[in-house]
Amino acid sequence: MNKILVVDDDTDILGLVEMLLNSHHYKVRAISRWQEIDNSIDNFKPDLVLLDVSLGGADGREICKKIKSEKETASLPIILFSANPEMGKFLKECHAQSFIPKPFELKNLLGTISHYLNPIN
Amino acid sequence: MSIRKKLVLMQVFTTVLVLIIMMIVFIASDIKEYKLRKVDSMLGIAQVLGTNSISMLQFQDQAAAIEMLAQLHNVSPEIIAAEITNNHGQVFARYPAAGEPEFSLAAGMKENSLFRNSRLLIKYPIISSKEKIGDIHLIVQLTELQKLMKSTYKVALFLLLLSVGFAFLVAFFIQSYVSRRLLNLVRTMKKAVSTGEYTVTIADEGKDEIGTLIQVYSKLMEQIKENEKKKDEFIGIASHELKTPLTTVKGYIEMLKLMETEHPKIDFVESAFKSVLKLEDLIKDLLDVSKIESGQLQLAMENFDISRLVDATISSVQMISATHNIVRKGQMENEIIYGDIKKIEQVLTNLLSNAIKYSPGEQKVIVEVEKDEKELTIKVRDFGIGIPVEEHSFIFERFYRTKGSSVHISGFGLGLYICRDIIRRHNGKIWIKSMEKGTTFIFSLPISKKTQIV
Numbered sequence: 001m002n003k004i005l006v007v008d009d010d011t012d013i014l015g016l017v018e019m020l021l022n023s024h025h026y027k028v029r030a031i032s033r034w035q036e037i038d039n040s041i042d043n044f045k046p047d048l049v050l051l052d053v054s055l056g057g058a059d060g061r062e063i064c065k066k067i068k069s070e071k072e073t074a075s076l077p078i079i080l081f082s083a084n085p086e087m088g089k090f091l092k093e094c095h096a097q098s099f100i101p102k103p104f105e106l107k108n109l110l111g112t113i114s115h116y117l118n119p120i121n
Numbered sequence: 122m123s124i125r126k127k128l129v130l131m132q133v134f135t136t137v138l139v140l141i142i143m144m145i146v147f148i149a150s151d152i153k154e155y156k157l158r159k160v161d162s163m164l165g166i167a168q169v170l171g172t173n174s175i176s177m178l179q180f181q182d183q184a185a186a187i188e189m190l191a192q193l194h195n196v197s198p199e200i201i202a203a204e205i206t207n208n209h210g211q212v213f214a215r216y217p218a219a220g221e222p223e224f225s226l227a228a229g230m231k232e233n234s235l236f237r238n239s240r241l242l243i244k245y246p247i248i249s250s251k252e253k254i255g256d257i258h259l260i261v262q263l264t265e266l267q268k269l270m271k272s273t274y275k276v277a278l279f280l281l282l283l284s285v286g287f288a289f290l291v292a293f294f295i296q297s298y299v300s301r302r303l304l305n306l307v308r309t310m311k312k313a314v315s316t317g318e319y320t321v322t323i324a325d326e327g328k329d330e331i332g333t334l335i336q337v338y339s340k341l342m343e344q345i346k347e348n349e350k351k352k353d354e355f356i357g358i359a360s361h362e363l364k365t366p367l368t369t370v371k372g373y374i375e376m377l378k379l380m381e382t383e384h385p386k387i388d389f390v391e392s393a394f395k396s397v398l399k400l401e402d403l404i405k406d407l408l409d410v411s412k413i414e415s416g417q418l419q420l421a422m423e424n425f426d427i428s429r430l431v432d433a434t435i436s437s438v439q440m441i442s443a444t445h446n447i448v449r450k451g452q453m454e455n456e457i458i459y460g461d462i463k464k465i466e467q468v469l470t471n472l473l474s475n476a477i478k479y480s481p482g483e484q485k486v487i488v489e490v491e492k493d494e495k496e497l498t499i500k501v502r503d504f505g506i507g508i509p510v511e512e513h514s515f516i517f518e519r520f521y522r523t524k525g526s527s528v529h530i531s532g533f534g535l536g537l538y539i540c541r542d543i544i545r546r547h548n549g550k551i552w553i554k555s556m557e558k559g560t561t562f563i564f565s566l567p568i569s570k571k572t573q574i575v
Contacts, residue, residue: 010365012396016372023376054361083364084357103368106375 002117005046006030007037008081009056013102017050017109024110034058041073048117050100053082061087061094068095077116125300132292133285140284144277151273155266159241160234163261166197167233167245171257174205175249178213186214201240202260205247213255227258239263302331306338319345358520363403369396406535410519413542420461420546427497427566428453430462431490434469438477445477450489458497458566464543465566468551471536472501472562480505480559496549496565504559513553517541540564 004026008014011032018030029044031037034055040046049067053060060080067073077097080087088099097116100109170193177186190203194216202224204215210228212220223242226235235242243259302325313319319342325335373393380386412418435447476486480503487502508516515521522534544551544564551564 010369012369012392012399013365013372015392016369020372020376083361083368102364103371106372106379 002048003027003029003044003046004048004050004113005037005040005044006050007034007055007060008032008050008052009034009054010052013052020106020109021113026113034060034063037063037067041067041076046076048077048079048113050079050081050113051096053080053084053087061090061096064094064096079112079116123300124303125296128296128299129289129292132295133288136288136292137281137285140281144281148270148273148277152266152270155269156236156241159261159263159266160243163200163241163243163259164233164245166193166200167243167257167259170203170259171245171247174214174247174257175254178205178207178247178255179249181213183214187216190214190216199262199265200259201262204258205255206258207255208253210256221260223260224258227256236263239267299331302327302335306331306335310338313342319349355519359407363400366396366399366403369393370400406539409539410535413539418542418546420464420543422459422461424457424459425462426455427458427460427465427499428456428490430466431469431488431499434466434473435488438470438473442477444483445480445486446484447473447486447488450487451491453490453492456490456492456497458568460547460566461543465547468540468543468564469499469501471540472564475536475562476501476503476505476560479503492568494568496567498563498565500561500563502556502559502561504556507555507558508553508560510555513555516553517551 004021006014006017006021006028008017008030009032014030014032018028021028029040029046031040034057041049051060051064055063060082064078064080067076067078078095080091080094080096080099081102082088082099083102085101088101090096091099098112100112170189173189174186176182177189186205190205193200193203202215202217202221204220204224204227205213206227207213212224215224223237223240226237226242227244230242230244233244235244239262241259241261241263243257243261245257245259246253247255247257305325306323309323322339322342323335325332327335370393373389373396377386377389377393409418431449435449439445439447473486473488477484480486484504486504487500489500489502491498491500512521517537517540519538520534521537541551544566547566549564549566551562554561554563
């Protein structure tokens with residue numbers, strides 16, 4: 001079963017996504033505090049990270065860059081998540097795999113996640 | 122007519138007017154001087170003639186007299202006629218014999234010179250041994266003067282035309298200094314208005330009124346740019362904030378759609394509804410702020426019991442907060458103040474819900490009401506995460522939310538901005554005190570005369 005780490009400072013959205021992914025048979029760890037990301041990656045060992053960009057006091061893009069720059073986590077697929085559609089332009093810069101806007105379509109969310117969990121190549 | 126043309130015409134008109142006046146003055150004084158000199162010289166001639174004719178008169182030598190007068194005419198052809206009369210006004214000698222019509226005036230002349238038509242009439246007494254024995258009359262044709270005047274007028278006209286041309290030239294160059302700057306400003310303004318770009322600046326160092334106009338215009342443009350920037354920022358933040366609860370609502374409702382209709386999950390409905398309420402609050406705040414900005418927020422003032430309002434608000438907030446315990450310190454009986462009861466309730470509710478939001482876990486919130494003769498003070502104390510001193514000056518500003526918490530606390534950061542506006546409109550003050558643990562929000566309202574109920 002695939003493990004997904006969801007990071008978002010809004011607890012309502014966190015609840016929604018966790019419930020959604022759970023009901024589609026993913027194992028989910030949902031955290032609202034970005035300080036816990038490193039810990040969670042080490043302990044939970046997710047197969048994919050869904051990362052909100054505007055985390056109270058931190059920028060998801062910077063966190064993404066950092067995760068991607070470390071050897072052990074460089075190949076971990078990261079999907080950026082934001083209410084600001086402009087954030088989609090930063091994918092290349094922070095080496096994220098994809099971008100999902102808020103509000104999102106269920107199909108879109110699930111489709112993107114499954115795509116990056118089972119790469120075609 | 123453009124300012125340019127006006128300036129030019131003004132200058133030329135002034136120049137021409139001044140010139141004409143001066144010319145008139147000079148020409149008139151020239152003519153006057155000429156006449157005076159003429160009179161002087163003619164009087165001189167008359168005197169000499171008179172002296173010469175004394176003996177002729179005494180010895181009644183008419184022929185000699187006529188001869189003398191004829192010679193006079195030859196020597197000074199401008200003297201077209203001369204006559205000598207005796208004491209009784211009878212003509213003694215005359216040249217030419219036919220005389221001139223002006224001679225008839227001679228007898229009545231009181232002055233010794235008279236200008237009539239284009240002639241000068243001179244009358245001079247012939248005096249012998251202090252006794253007047255007759256008069257000598259001269260008629261001078263002022264052809265010289267006429268010639269002088271004609272040529273003067275010609276020259277004057279020529280000079281006038283030359284000056285007008287010159288004045289136009291000079292005026293044209295001078296006005297360009299003034300109107301160039303004005304036209305530059307007008308051009309820039311037109312461009313700004315038509316393109317909607319307020320970025321063009323004008324380089325102008327003039328320290329006069331036009332310089333001031335340009336400065337004020339630049340400041341105005343800066344203000345507009347600033348407003349546009351603020352507007353764009355506001356829209357950006359607003360849409361981001363609204364999309365967050367909207368995401369939750371949409372997610373749950375979409376799930377409900379996809380599920381079998383016989384088993385709708387009630388907790389999905391609850392979660393969606395919770396977010397709908399959040400959205401509602403956000404939109405209310407937004408509307409309040411936009412009303413404040415456009416000056417439309419009206420206060421509905423009345424006398425009401427603040428003590429009862431505090432108690433009522435505490436109860437209603439307490440009802441929806443399971444985790445916190447709101448306590449009122451001290452007790453006050455019926456304190457009537459004058460204000461907008463709904464807006465004051467809004468302030469209290471906001472401060473209480475902030476106190477709860479920013480003190481996670483099970484906590485206490487203490488409300489205190491105090492009064493002195495000038496004002497009423499209400500304090501709301503929480504034991505939460507607190508507000509660092511550096512942020513004290515910012516928290517009442519729009520969109521400001523303390524960075525102390527990493528969990529998303531919903532709200533635009535507009536609540537305190539709205540509270541401050543409400544309190545200020547009541548002529549009150551609102552401020553904060555950071556405590557060792559948590560924060561105290563304090564606001565004061567003046568006890569106005571209207572509340573002194575006897």
